[in-house]
Each structure stands twice: as C-alpha cells, then as structure tokens.
Amino acid sequence: NAGVMQNPRHLVRRRGQEARLRCSPMKGHSHVYWYRQLPEEGLKFMVYLQKENIIDESGMPKERFSAEFPKEGPSILRIQQVVRGDSAAYFCASSPQGTSGNTIYFGEGSWLTVV
C-alpha cells in the first residue's frame, strides 16, 4: 500500500518561472491537504481539496498560487511567477475522510528553491 506520493522531491526555479508540484494521495483517500513549511518553521495550512472541489483555500495566497484535484490524476499545486520567498518545503497530506477524528498522512514533500 503506497503512501502519499509527491513529485518532484526537489525543484529549482528561477524567479518568474512557474512551479508545479504533484501529489497522489494514499489509495482509498479522497481528501488532500497542502501545507507549506519554511526553514526552521512550522507547517502552515494552504488548501484542502476533494476530487474536483476546493473545500478550503483560506491559507493560500490570493495571487500566483492555485490548486486542483481533478477527477483523474494527482492533485497539483501551481505557483506562478515564483519569487525567492516561495522557497520552502511543500507537503501534501491525505485522509480517507475529513480530519474530524481521522488521521492525515504526509508525503515526503517537495523542496522548492527559487534562485
């Protein structure tokens, strides 16, 4: 039973380029969460999605960031026109249902470096 799969693990982008991070949830999980972790800091909630629906995007910056979880395929976090401040680890997590009493499991993370 494969865990949460994220790719790429490491991504380097120049300022102004686009970054696309992908996440495949655990088998049987239909809820996906994206978190950002800056160096030496905690986990900041960005967005919560179910298939074809964004449930809560209150933690996501209003500009340049978007997320989707299509009917087929992985969830994608997209960052347009990246800036140095976007450099961080981006963790995806999944759960079989919402977090009211349910565990969420994290992927290995995608480390974005903006140069």
Add this chain to the structure above:
Amino acid sequence: GENVEQHPSTLSVQEGDSAVIKCTYSDSASNYFPWYKQELGKRPQLIIDIRSNVGEKKDQRIAVTLNKTAKHFSLHITETQPEDSAVYFCAAPAGGGGADGLTFGKGTHLIIQP
C-alpha cells in the same frame, strides 16, 4: 478557526530522562489531537493521537494526556534515546469539530544530550 499554541520551542534533556511538550487549543469543539515527529529533511510522521473521549493514551515510551476543561494536551516521552531527537508538532482540527484540515503548533525541537 482553531488556534494551537505549543511550548517550549526548544527542549534539551539528558539521555534517559523524560521530556514533556505542552499544547493548548482554543476551540472547545475540537475532538482529535495528533502528534507528529519530523526528522531533519523528512516528512512529519504520526507518532500518537488522542480523541476527546479519553484522558490518556500510551504507546510504549510515549504517552499523551488531554484535559478538555483546560483545553490542553501534552506529549510525554520517557527514557529518552538519541533517536528521539527531532521536531515534534501537536495539532487540532482547523475547524474545531469540523473537517477542514489540521492546525499545527509551531513545533518543539527536542534535543537529547548523550
């Protein structure tokens, strides 16, 4: 939404001693409290969790206690070992009893001194 406070930010203990990390939460509707351990460069991994219908849960050297009245919960690690060195995060449901993600504390960097 939920607000989770975690203390201390850094904790250094001698190998073999006990370590205690404390968290408080704001929403009385919250009903699920997990703890995650994150080693450097790795993903957060669930180590123990507790639901609001119990006051304590143990798993070998790790235990978690919950005080619903005071809205705080604690992680206890006994007989600490070098491999316990990591950052530990507590969490609570972001929407209290709702289903919209977890809010995490800022983390505790646990250092086990040999």
